[in-house]
Amino acid sequence: MAALVRKTLREYRRALIGWTVGMCAFFGMYISIWASMKDDPQTLSAQALAKYPGALRDLMGGLADVGTGVGFLQTVAYQLLGPMLFVMAASVLGNRAIAVPEEAGTLELTVTLPIDRRRLVLDRWIGLALGVLVVAVVTFAVIAAAASGAGMGVPFGRLLAAHTGLFLLVMFFGTLAVCAGAVTGRRQVGLAVVGVWAVAGYVVETLGRSVDAIAWLRWLSPFHYYLDGRPLYQGWPVGDYLVLLGATAVLLMTAVLSFERRDVGV
């Protein structure tokens, strides 16, 4: 493994451990609630949920079947909170690839090492990808264990499909943060771009189902390619995932090419 990749992982280590522990606790807790709720049909019955306004239900992914194991897991883990937490983690780390050290001034010495600029961006990104992969694998193991322990009845293959989608979605936003930093060198830009695109993207994808005026915008939302195929119910939406993968590759390419051309730390 390249020295800069190893160094990147060392820099990320504490944050990675923190996010992993936090997310595992979050998922573990919500899934364990299911165990106590599934025998009490009152809480999550269709009548109870009908009281929520339609738009709110849309935002939460419909809530139509939250009384079932798969519906509950989709709502608490894979619909909104899980992706948002994980996207936040990846974009914070992605921002630390270029923009944060550039503003702090520590990038100056790194760019004068015998590592060319393309390699530098690539190594930082590989460090990010490996770190995010570790978090994804550990959280997947925890969710799979907790879900089967709680008797949710979600097939392992579907769970793997959903979690892979989550990983791809998160890598898209993490790479977006790397790219914003590589293009501008400003940490605020990275956080703003990811924040706006993630929140707007999610809202457009969920509300856009019933609001025709913004329905076309769903094509621009990374969440569309993550949620629309309903992998937890229907398995691998291969085409959608390839779109996420392709978009991430384009962002990475943009990052590599633009960082190579510009002045650092001015």
Place this chain on the structure above:
Amino acid sequence: MTAVVETEGLTKFYGTRRGLEDLTLAIQPGEVFGYLGPNGAGKTTTIRLLLDVIRPTSGRATVLGADTRDTRVRARIGYLPGELALEGREKARDYLEFLAGVRGGVSRGRIDELAERLDADVSVRMSELSKGNKQKVGLIQAFMHEPELLVLDEPTSGLDPLVQQEFLAMVREVRTSGRTVLMSSHVLAEVEHVADRVGIVRSGRLVAVEDVAALRERAVRHVEFHFDAPVPKEAFEGLPGVRDLVVEGTSLRCTIDGRPDALIKAAARFTVVHMVSAEPDLEEIFLTYYSEEEARHGRAGA
């Protein structure tokens, strides 16, 4: 002999603000080059262009015979940034080992040897390093791989006088081994004892390149002779370079421009019991030079 650093018409604008304009300069192997100028004159811009941190607006530069874009020669360069930032929980030694590894490794014990020489503590986390210790870690990383070219931006800032002496000794050793140093400073006094030549940069332009020995030769020197008997003033009048001559009984005071040779030979005809020659103040000539240049530019511009 190919130059270690060579620039031709090197120019950098930040938007419309001039960082550096039309720099043409060659630094030869084995030379210690002092790059002088006030803050904001373009020293750091030049250095960052040479290290490819920033890209020139026009002109070109080669370092160790290669284009500045060529990353392969970087392992043969040691660089100390002007505003060195070291952060994070990483121990200074681990960071130094990372840098050494990327540059192809350093000999065992080299980091400790330098740390001991500069009295630096490399066992603490980088975020806990004091200002002086940061600068020392910066020097260690610049010197540790014994690079053919050292580029040091304001290397002595934040160092106490003893460490500064040690640093200057390290620079002399580098020169003795035939390697090259480019170091910037805003005061001549910091570099005059090690530099072979100095370049003076002002408002983004190189206004002069001077040989330090020649500068010293041109220096105004205050001299005093004491003889065992009164001497005639006429014996010293009209000597080349002698000015402000005052002869009072057995003592003589004057200033000399350039070589003291004629004065010494004249004095040798009498019995000299005591002689005082103040160290020439290069800063003084330097500033004179500066203001003359400035006045000329001012007139030319008016």
